[in-house]
Amino acid sequence: MRCCSTPNGDFKRALGVQLIPYVLIVDGNGKIAYKHNGYTDGAENELIEKVRELLSK
Amino acid sequence: MNHVNKHYRTLLLAACIMLPAALPAQEAGESGDKKKVTVSGSVQSDVQIPTGHTEADKSNDDVRTNTYAEVNAMSKWVDAGVRFAYLEHPLPGYEADFKGWGVPFYYVKGKFNVAEVTLGTFYDQFGSGFIFRTYEERSLGIDNSILGARVALNPVKGVHIKALTGRQRRYWHHNKAWITGADMELNLDQWIKPLASSNTYVTLGASWVNKREKDSTDVIYADNTHILNLPTYVNACDVRAQVQHGPYSVLLEYARKGQDPSFDNGYTYGKGYVAMLSASYSKRGLSLLLQAKRSDNFSFRSRRSMSGTSSMLNHLPAFTEDHTYTLAALYPYATHPMGEWAYQAQFGYNFKRRTTLGGRYGMNVKVNFSHVHSLKTIPTAAGGLPDIAPGAPGTDGYTSKFWGWGNSTYYQDINAQIERRFSRSFKLSVTYMNQFYNKTIVEGEGGMIHSDIMIADALFNLGAKTTLRTELQYLATKDDDGDWLFALAELSLAPHWMLTVSDEYNSGKTGEHYPGAYVTYNVGAHRLQAGWARTKAGYNCSGGVCRYVPETKGVVISYNYNF
Numbered sequence: 001m002r003c004c005s006t007p008n009g010d011f012k013r014a015l016g017v018q019l020i021p022y023v024l025i026v027d028g029n030g031k032i033a034y035k036h037n038g039y040t041d042g043a044e045n046e047l048i049e050k051v052r053e054l055l056s057k
Numbered sequence: 058m059n060h061v062n063k064h065y066r067t068l069l070l071a072a073c074i075m076l077p078a079a080l081p082a083q084e085a086g087e088s089g090d091k092k093k094v095t096v097s098g099s100v101q102s103d104v105q106i107p108t109g110h111t112e113a114d115k116s117n118d119d120v121r122t123n124t125y126a127e128v129n130a131m132s133k134w135v136d137a138g139v140r141f142a143y144l145e146h147p148l149p150g151y152e153a154d155f156k157g158w159g160v161p162f163y164y165v166k167g168k169f170n171v172a173e174v175t176l177g178t179f180y181d182q183f184g185s186g187f188i189f190r191t192y193e194e195r196s197l198g199i200d201n202s203i204l205g206a207r208v209a210l211n212p213v214k215g216v217h218i219k220a221l222t223g224r225q226r227r228y229w230h231h232n233k234a235w236i237t238g239a240d241m242e243l244n245l246d247q248w249i250k251p252l253a254s255s256n257t258y259v260t261l262g263a264s265w266v267n268k269r270e271k272d273s274t275d276v277i278y279a280d281n282t283h284i285l286n287l288p289t290y291v292n293a294c295d296v297r298a299q300v301q302h303g304p305y306s307v308l309l310e311y312a313r314k315g316q317d318p319s320f321d322n323g324y325t326y327g328k329g330y331v332a333m334l335s336a337s338y339s340k341r342g343l344s345l346l347l348q349a350k351r352s353d354n355f356s357f358r359s360r361r362s363m364s365g366t367s368s369m370l371n372h373l374p375a376f377t378e379d380h381t382y383t384l385a386a387l388y389p390y391a392t393h394p395m396g397e398w399a400y401q402a403q404f405g406y407n408f409k410r411r412t413t414l415g416g417r418y419g420m421n422v423k424v425n426f427s428h429v430h431s432l433k434t435i436p437t438a439a440g441g442l443p444d445i446a447p448g449a450p451g452t453d454g455y456t457s458k459f460w461g462w463g464n465s466t467y468y469q470d471i472n473a474q475i476e477r478r479f480s481r482s483f484k485l486s487v488t489y490m491n492q493f494y495n496k497t498i499v500e501g502e503g504g505m506i507h508s509d510i511m512i513a514d515a516l517f518n519l520g521a522k523t524t525l526r527t528e529l530q531y532l533a534t535k536d537d538d539g540d541w542l543f544a545l546a547e548l549s550l551a552p553h554w555m556l557t558v559s560d561e562y563n564s565g566k567t568g569e570h571y572p573g574a575y576v577t578y579n580v581g582a583h584r585l586q587a588g589w590a591r592t593k594a595g596y597n598c599s600g601g602v603c604r605y606v607p608e609t610k611g612v613v614i615s616y617n618y619n620f
């Protein structure tokens with residue numbers, strides 16, 4: 001896979017992200033539907049719930 | 058592009074997850090509402106209220122804070138942004154001139170068909186950053202943007218050109234030197250069809266940076282009757298080639314710099330060099346990284362008399378692992394400004410689930426080796442001036458053979474980590490490390506510290522939304538302050554709450570405890586953390602750049618939000 005590292009954190013800066021990890025879910029219309037700042041164990045359940053909710057729309 | 062910095066790798070992962078969905082977004086935005094303005098921004102505030110004796114950290118401020126607020130507006134043709142920083146009573150351990158408040162960052166960017174023009178402050182990086190990298194790293198107090206103009210051109214497919222000029226920020230002022238630079242990158246696979254059709258990507262890059270710094274500001278004596286004739290112009294250039302084919306990737310990069318006598322190199326006139334080879338192989342479940350780098354007299358600042366973390370124009374990527382576990386990061390390596398040979402090898406393997414070694418849930422193994430060694434140098438004599446010692450200010454400093462090794466090991470780290478889930482409710486990760494840390498080289502004194510470190514990180518899923526994570530760490534050494542122990546327990550009540558308690562204890566010599574307790578509340582893009590901690594004096598590092606942090610004790614509040 002050829003992927004998408006942005007040298008010097010340009011992408012991170014454009015989104016105003018300060019803490020890593022940072023999770024975004026983008027819906028089919030290209031809108032940011034969910035943001036999660038930082039890391040909490042078990043927060044992945046919230047993530048999958050959100051994805052399911054968006055898929056059911 | 059950059060295999061080196063851990064932060065990038067983390068970000069890379071995050072970016073990969075979202076990009077396939079994000080690409081149509083851009084198209085929709087452009088073809089749809091052309092007048093639309095998107096506003097984004099962030100707020101970050103870290104507050105410390107010291108308790109007990111405050112003399113230890115040499116500060117009498119009752120409340121200290123590093124607070125930043127940033128807003129960016131983006132539209133089809135124009136972007137603009139501004140950042141406010143309040144650092145008038147900063148957290149302890151930053152350089153004296155860090156203190157202040159104001160608007161250190163502001164820009165307007167015009168976006169045209171093939172060009173992008175920025176006026177104001179900006180960050181940029183050429184290649185791996187050997188001759189130019191400006192960036193913001195708040196934990197280190199680094200924000201060395203350029204104030205001036207920048208142009209980025211994409212005249213034809215596969216050609217990227219950047220040019221910039223301006224002065225570099227040093228805390229609340231700008232250094233007098235003018236910095237000018239240009240960078241070009243060619244993606245050959247965009248023109249040579251057989252490359253693209255065989256899934257081969259070739260990128261060639263070249264860049265150049267010039268510093269114009271008048272010599273009148275510094276008067277350096279070589280002996281009683283001679284002052285140094287300091288160069289007004291310093292030039293540096295960089296060339297690189299990267300080839301990616303299927304799972305293989307190879308990056309070769311070389312940079313050199315002209316005479317640049319500075320505080321860092323003892324006001325010597327030798328030229329500077331960096332050479333790097335980085336090769337990686339990566340496929341599902343298996344990765345291998347091999348790297349070697351030789352840097353020689355390559356500290357490049359916008360002010361020759363500076364030391365410390367400010368005024369750096371370039372960045373030499375770290376070739377040692379940036380550890381996050383407390384005791385693993387107790388003796389962190391900082392890239393040596395004068396020169397070093399650095400090597401790194403990393404191997405990662407995933408044993409598939411439902412195999413003998415993988416067990417029911419699979420198992421990850423990671424091994425990392427890094428070694429940093431001194432260069433073999435011979436001091437150069439000052440021709441015709443017998444009073445000046447070889448290698449002293451005014452001479453060429455030293456000569457060194459490319460392949461030669463000096464007598465000192467600066468740092469070495471061999472570590473192995475095994476991560477395995479044993480059941481639905483239990484996951485364990487164990488790490489062993491063997492480190493050599495040359496304290497004399499990194500900190501100025503203290504000799505070689507050889508340590509063995511063992512870490513067990515266990516994750517217990519107690520319920521659908523309740524997780525307990527514990528860390529036990531032990532560092533054993535006969536040197537310095539002897540053995541250390543660290544324990545941590547972190548209870549997560551998803552999706553919002555996290556409770557953390559920890560203690561770092563020196564069992565070898567001082568018997569001191571450094572406890573901490575925190576509550577974290579997380580909702581969407583907001584994150585609030587509050588607690589109390591005593592932290593030991595030590596170095597805080599990121600990407601081979603380190604900042605000394607004195608001992609602190611007090612209430613800590615941290616708030617982070619972005620929109």
